[in-house]
Amino acid sequence: MNEYDSNRILDLVKSIGYTATNNPSDADCYVLNTCHIREKATDKVYHDIGRLKKEFRNRKKPMLLVTGCVAQAESVEMLNREKYIDGVVGPQSYHLIPEIIKKIESNKNKNKINSTEFDVVEKFDTLNLIKNSSSKISSYLTIQEGCDKFCHFCVVPYTRGPEFSRSFSEVVKEAKQLVQNGSKEITLLGQNVNAYEYIDQTNTYRLSDLLVKLNNFKELNRIRYTTSHPKDVTKDLIQAHKSCDKLMPILHLPVQSGSSKILNAMNRKHSILEYHEIIEELKRVKPDIRFSSDFIIGYPGETEDDFNQTLDLIERVQFINSYSFIYSPRPGTPAPKKDTINPDVSKKRLIRLQAALEENNSKYKNEFLGKSIEVLFENKLDKQNKYFGRDKFLNSVIVESDQDLSGQLMYIEVNNFNHNSLFGTISNDEKRNFAA
Numbered sequence: 447m448n449e450y451d452s453n454r455i456l457d458l459v460k461s462i463g464y465t466a467t468n469n470p471s472d473a474d475c476y477v478l479n480t481c482h483i484r485e486k487a488t489d490k491v492y493h494d495i496g497r498l499k500k501e502f503r504n505r506k507k508p509m510l511l512v513t514g515c516v517a518q519a520e521s522v523e524m525l526n527r528e529k530y531i532d533g534v535v536g537p538q539s540y541h542l543i544p545e546i547i548k549k550i551e552s553n554k555n556k557n558k559i560n561s562t563e564f565d566v567v568e569k570f571d572t573l574n575l576i577k578n579s580s581s582k583i584s585s586y587l588t589i590q591e592g593c594d595k596f597c598h599f600c601v602v603p604y605t606r607g608p609e610f611s612r613s614f615s616e617v618v619k620e621a622k623q624l625v626q627n628g629s630k631e632i633t634l635l636g637q638n639v640n641a642y643e644y645i646d647q648t649n650t651y652r653l654s655d656l657l658v659k660l661n662n663f664k665e666l667n668r669i670r671y672t673t674s675h676p677k678d679v680t681k682d683l684i685q686a687h688k689s690c691d692k693l694m695p696i697l698h699l700p701v702q703s704g705s706s707k708i709l710n711a712m713n714r715k716h717s718i719l720e721y722h723e724i725i726e727e728l729k730r731v732k733p734d735i736r737f738s739s740d741f742i743i744g745y746p747g748e749t750e751d752d753f754n755q756t757l758d759l760i761e762r763v764q765f766i767n768s769y770s771f772i773y774s775p776r777p778g779t780p781a782p783k784k785d786t787i788n789p790d791v792s793k794k795r796l797i798r799l800q801a802a803l804e805e806n807n808s809k810y811k812n813e814f815l816g817k818s819i820e821v822l823f824e825n826k827l828d829k830q831n832k833y834f835g836r837d838k839f840l841n842s843v844i845v846e847s848d849q850d851l852s853g854q855l856m857y858i859e860v861n862n863f864n865h866n867s868l869f870g871t872i873s874n875d876e877k878r879n880f881a882a
């Protein structure tokens with residue numbers, strides 16, 4: 447979502463004569479768009495500011511805005527701690543950035559700006575008036591923001607605010623802009639994307655309605671959505687996985703733990719049995735669907751038995767391309783302070799869990815060897831004759847080619863893989879051993 451927001455910030459500041467530069471030392475204004483999900487994010491912001499100060503030591507200081515969820519959560523503390531910052535802007539106030547820049551440019555008495563209101567309606571009212579200029583082959587499109595779930599470990603409900611869904615017609619309009627700009631793939635975004643619900647005078651629109659609508663866009667090849675919550679995987683959404691042929695057969699469905707006891711302690715609002723039922727339903731309508739997930743290891747109270755249940759879940763679902771982290775307490779969240787797990791125990795569990803995920807991944811990628819897969823190519827890798835694309839399951843695929851593959855949907859014969867990517871050559875026979 448930060449990538450979407452950064453692009454939109456760029457669209458906004460173009461209206462006051464700013465543009466993006468690839469050369470950081472040329473910049474008059476820096477926007478550090480931050481994420482607060484993990485502990486290290488804040489350190490990274492101060493580290494980046496340190497680098498900036500060094501770079502501009504003997505030159506005129508550039509304007510510096512810190513945006514995103516770290517700005518939202520730590521606004522006053524940041525302005526007090528780091529005088530180099532000119533303004534902090536929360537994720538629901540970034541539509542005000544052109545105004546803020548103007549204010550700072552003319553600010554004689556050097557007042558710092560703190561703009562951290564939850565103005566999500568006004569934000570999208572402003573953004574709806576400005577064309578999305580992203581011309582990436584694969585583009586993001588925010589349809590929903592905020593979260594009402596209040597998982598006990600998570601800062602999002604406090605930094606992004608309550609759930610808000612954009613107007614159905616505005617989302618469709620923006621999707622059309624992206625396709626006109628050349629996008630072949632659109633990923634619909636939300637902190638809780640499948641909680642999307644927009645009600646106008648006559649209809650209630652859900653995520654499934656958006657998927658069906660986008661599926662009819664002739665020039666669009668692929669649709670994805672992320673990140674979803676198991677509680678909001680509704681029957682109509684499951685049905686959309688069957689009826690929308692452009693909806694890719696991979697679903698990122700965060701589970702966090704394989705133990706219902708820990709899920710309850712996390713306030714995840716579903717049991718592990720319910721999670722399995724969703725997976726089975728989706729597999730029933732879309733037999734080739736695969737799943738990726740997020741795992742938190744060492745949540746307070748997690749016993750060896752709870753952890754083993756997570757390993758069992760991984761074995762049963764055979765997740766691919768998943769994320770796993772050791773639990774880190776976030777300020778202001780209600781996760782229990784007692785029953786904390788010894789860091790060495792958590793570390794060992796994480797290693798075991800990641801080994802299990804990696805084993806699944808290798809087994810899964812090994813099945814691709816010698817087979818042809820359909821790849822949507824996105825861009826050329828820097829200074830090499832290599833092109834980067836993704837298959838239907840979001841695997842990164844790299845091939846060498848003298849011809850420009852960007853934007854092309856091609857069949858690739860896979861001949862190698864590593865932890866991150868599949869490698870191959872352009873396949874002469876599209877149908878041979880067609881794997882995906």
Ligand code: SF4
Nearest residue numbers: 593595596597600602
């Ligand atoms: S559903 Fe996701 S965004 Fe919402 S509180 Fe839970 S982890 Fe955070």
